[in-house]
Amino acid sequence: MNHPWTHGQVERMNRTIKEATVKKYPYQTHQQLSQHLRDFLNPCNFAKRLKTLKGLTPYEFILKS
Numbered sequence: 001m002n003h004p005w006t007h008g009q010v011e012r013m014n015r016t017i018k019e020a021t022v023k024k025y026p027y028q029t030h031q032q033l034s035q036h037l038r039d040f041l042n043p044c045n046f047a048k049r050l051k052t053l054k055g056l057t058p059y060e061f062i063l064k065s
Contacts (some may be wrong), residue, residue: 009052017041 025058027033053061
């Protein structure tokens with residue numbers, strides 16, 4: 001059985017998200033956090049090319065699968 005906490009890449013991304021959001025900014029509402037997460041994750045999913053995905057973005061990799 002696979003568990004997210006056993007995957008180093010998933011854990012690293014979770015840490016990156018926390019460091020860029022809740023550990024850096026005091027959010028007054030859940031909506032503020034939600035908006036900031038979208039603003040942070042969109043470039044990660046659609047613009048950032050990853051070596052582990054052979055130079056594809058996560059979005060391109062999923063489309064190719």
